[in-house]
Amino acid sequence: MGIAVGIDLGTTYSAVGRIDPTTGHAVIIRNPEGEAVTPSVVAVMPGGKTLIGAEAKEQQELGYTETAAFFKRSMGQKDFSLTLCGSQYSASDLAGILLRGLVQQAQEVSGETVDAAVVTVPAYFKNSEREATLEAASKAGLKVLGLLNEPTAAVFAYGLNADGASRKVLVYDLGGGTFDVTMAQVDGEEIRVLGSDGSHMLGGKDWDDALVRWITDQFSDEFDVDLSDDSEQMGQLAVVAEKAKKRLSRANSAPIRVSYQGHTGKYELTRDEFDDITSFMLQETSDIVDRLFASMDPPVSWQDVDGAILVGGSTRMKQVHDYIERMSGKPPLGGVNVDEAVALGAAIRANQNASGAPTMLLGSGSSPSPSDGPSMLLGGRKVTDVTSHSLGMIAESSDRSRYVNDILIPKNSPIPARQTQRRELRVPTSGGELEVYLLQGQEPAPLDNEVAGKYVFTDIPYVGDGRTLIDVTYSYDENGVIAISAVQTETDTSLPMHREPVPEDMSWATRSPLENDLIEKKANNGVANRGEVYIFIDMSLSMFSGIYSAIAAAQQFVYQLNLEYMHVGIIGFAKQTKIFQVASSNNSEIDDCISKLHDLFENKACGLGSYNPLGLLRTLYSDYGTNKIALILTDGEWVGSHHAILDAHSAWRRGIDTIGIGMGDANESFLKRISSVQDLSELTDASHLVESFSKIARVISSGDGLVR
Ligand code: AMP
Numbered sequence: 001m002g003i004a005v006g007i008d009l010g011t012t013y014s015a016v017g018r019i020d021p022t023t024g025h026a027v028i029i030r031n032p033e034g035e036a037v038t039p040s041v042v043a044v045m046p047g048g049k050t051l052i053g054a055e056a057k058e059q060q061e062l063g064y065t066e067t068a069a070f071f072k073r074s075m076g077q078k079d080f081s082l083t084l085c086g087s088q089y090s091a092s093d094l095a096g097i098l099l100r101g102l103v104q105q106a107q108e109v110s111g112e113t114v115d116a117a118v119v120t121v122p123a124y125f126k127n128s129e130r131e132a133t134l135e136a137a138s139k140a141g142l143k144v145l146g147l148l149n150e151p152t153a154a155v156f157a158y159g160l161n162a163d164g165a166s167r168k169v170l171v172y173d174l175g176g177g178t179f180d181v182t183m184a185q186v187d188g189e190e191i192r193v194l195g196s197d198g199s200h201m202l203g204g205k206d207w208d209d210a211l212v213r214w215i216t217d218q219f220s221d222e223f224d225v226d227l228s229d230d231s232e233q234m235g236q237l238a239v240v241a242e243k244a245k246k247r248l249s250r251a252n253s254a255p256i257r258v259s260y261q262g263h264t265g266k267y268e269l270t271r272d273e274f275d276d277i278t279s280f281m282l283q284e285t286s287d288i289v290d291r292l293f294a295s296m297d298p299p300v301s302w303q304d305v306d307g308a309i310l311v312g313g314s315t316r317m318k319q320v321h322d323y324i325e326r327m328s329g330k331p332p333l334g335g336v337n338v339d340e341a342v343a344l345g346a347a348i349r350a351n352q353n354a355s356g357a358p359t360m361l362l363g364s365g366s367s368p369s370p371s372d373g374p375s376m377l378l379g380g381r382k383v384t385d386v387t388s389h390s391l392g393m394i395a396e397s398s399d400r401s402r403y404v405n406d407i408l409i410p411k412n413s414p415i416p417a418r419q420t421q422r423r424e425l426r427v428p429t430s431g432g433e434l435e436v437y438l439l440q441g442q443e444p445a446p447l448d449n450e451v452a453g454k455y456v457f458t459d460i461p462y463v464g465d466g467r468t469l470i471d472v473t474y475s476y477d478e479n480g481v482i483a484i485s486a487v488q489t490e491t492d493t494s495l496p497m498h499r500e501p502v503p504e505d506m507s508w509a510t511r512s513p514l515e516n517d518l519i520e521k522k523a524n525n526g527v528a529n530r531g532e533v534y535i536f537i538d539m540s541l542s543m544f545s546g547i548y549s550a551i552a553a554a555q556q557f558v559y560q561l562n563l564e565y566m567h568v569g570i571i572g573f574a575k576q577t578k579i580f581q582v583a584s585s586n587n588s589e590i591d592d593c594i595s596k597l598h599d600l601f602e603n604k605a606c607g608l609g610s611y612n613p614l615g616l617l618r619t620l621y622s623d624y625g626t627n628k629i630a631l632i633l634t635d636g637e638w639v640g641s642h643h644a645i646l647d648a649h650s651a652w653r654r655g656i657d658t659i660g661i662g663m664g665d666a667n668e669s670f671l672k673r674i675s676s677v678q679d680l681s682e683l684t685d686a687s688h689l690v691e692s693f694s695k696i697a698r699v700i701s702s703g704d705g706l707v708r
Helices: 053-061 091-110 127-139 150-158 204-223 231-247 271-295 318-328 341-350 513-528 541-545 547-560 587-595 597-602 614-620 641-653 668-673 686-702
Strands: 003-008 013-019 026-028 041-044 050-052 067-069 082-084 087-089 114-121 143-149 166-174 179-187 190-199 253-260 263-270 307-311 382-386 391-396 403-409 417-426 432-440 450-460 467-476 482-488 497-500 531-538 566-573 577-584 627-634 656-662
Touching: 003 091, 003 150, 003 341, 013 091, 013 341, 026 341, 041 053, 041 091, 050 053, 050 091, 053 067, 053 091, 067 082, 087 091, 091 114, 091 127, 114 127, 114 150, 114 341, 127 143, 127 450, 143 150, 143 341, 150 166, 150 179, 150 190, 150 307, 150 341, 166 271, 166 318, 179 271, 190 271, 204 231, 204 253, 204 263, 204 271, 231 253, 263 271, 271 318, 307 318, 307 341, 391 467, 403 417, 403 467, 417 432, 432 467, 432 482, 450 467, 450 482, 482 497, 531 541, 531 547, 531 577, 541 547, 547 566, 547 587, 547 597, 547 627, 547 686, 566 587, 566 597, 566 614, 577 587, 577 614, 587 597, 614 627, 614 641, 614 656, 627 686, 641 656, 641 668, 656 668, 656 686
Parallel strands: 003 114, 114 143, 166 307, 190 382, 531 566, 531 627, 627 656
Antiparallel strands: 003 013, 013 026, 041 050, 041 067, 082 087, 166 179, 179 190, 253 263, 391 403, 391 432, 417 467, 432 450, 450 497, 467 482, 566 577
16 A cells, blocks of 8 residues: 655645654655755656656756746646647646656655645635646646645644644745745644735745845946846846845855956845845735734734744745744744645645544554654644635626625635525526626625636526526535535526636626616617518509619618618519518628519519508518518508408517508508508608618617517
């Protein structure tokens, strides 16, 4: 049987811990170079071979470009991709390569098989970043027992519950590029994380940069030469600055020597001066600590902090120790190497069951004592972690004047967490859907938070009058990974769900729901506006003076419609009623037909006389769209006008709208009687026909619908 390890998958360095089977203590598995920490760097060599750690970093320092570092910062970012030796890698691909390499090295060095691991993540990691970390582990073929927040792991490593006392512990984690601070309550058996805060933009690198600026200022004052113009020189200065910074963690001053373009600057930087030029950053960490204190319920202060533990290489700076001592009145807790704490804590966690009991049998004769350092036997510890971000969904404000972030699970809730919200919804008879936009963050305006996912629930059964109540449940599991489910309350149906990419354009969430209703109505009307309109044209002899106007009006009418939605057909009538053009969306086909009307008229294509054409309405329309409209142009009365009125009424009952337009000798009251849309029906003359038809086209395409 193999072992379970803890892996600190860091931005700059990673480390692997295990439990020593004889002592029961957590220990680091050193890498083949004998180091406790391994650079989080990956190199892809020609031919596809991959290197990690010191070997990869060496390649990078030699100027080999097919290398990747700092990819932890891009975990979960869909658009992040690096091309190395011609192949594309996502951040989780790279983390997967690193994890696989770390495990291989740990196996080589320990001589054990690694069966499973607890992998640590920053407390601020959001869902997408946590999922990407799990994905990386699965790509590495690693069985993950769980993700563990880094500060929680550190609390484990310090074994702070050895004496069963109740303590509030501050975890101050300042690494190379990030700062995290966490409050934890240790109560005998239980470690409860009360809250976390931090910044992704603050770490040891910024202290180096401040020092680089100080050096360039000295150099420019002395020689009037600006080193910052030379990027290669700046790269070297960064190395010089980091060295000086590290020295100041041990000594009161550090010598700095810079040679450039024949000038050599020699400076002695004292620790006081260093503290002075970097004090604004220490102050920033202090402000973040205060912000965390204030966010607690009830708020806490330094007086409430029983002990502070330090994590991350940058906490070796004397100024950090001094700050902690100044604020809390006592030095930070010691005994654990700041670079190793997280991996050690993860190793302890990897060898406990959910209730905190050890899962590994120890060799006989071991009796670890708390003073021996971190041990898994310091009491079966149960861990209660908290959410680092509020979780909400986009919802409408009660007055529908704006969209809001409706928070279901507030920041710093203990996890696992679960919360249900009931939502009322209108559903159609089939195909009902509910879209849920997941928000991470606590800003009131939805888009000021991260829109972390779009979840679409489908096949919502139709109930009652089409109004249904859906219980949407958010849950955070032990790994900080989010799941969303929904149940229709009336039928107790769990709704099928799929995830969709969050749309690029979320601008609708900045408008008011009322405004969106209008926009949607317009768009829907575009669809609801689908249908067929047939133009009935009187081809009786008396039309000889009006046929050209009729042609022009029909052309203008068609021109103004969106044929994609509204298909147009042409009918001629006199003695017979003839379909010259079946309703179509083909513009040139319709246009052709209209331009041939004059010839058809000349050729008496529909015979002589004026007979009721409306019998045709019964069979004329297809199933396309919901609108069925007949625009009837005539210049006189018809034989069978009584039947025409009956035909019109029967058409209306079948949802067909009729609009009669008269010219010449047409009878206005008859036109009104065969028209369902009274407002648009009128008696006009040849010179105004185009205008009348245009007006009708405008109403039809406005999407406002015809009013009977
Ligand atoms: P980490 O990400 O925790 O490995 O931290 C790396 C950061 O710690 C880098 O910015 C290092 O320059 C910094 N660091 C490491 N050792 C020391 C030291 N002795 N004094 C000050 N900073 C250090």
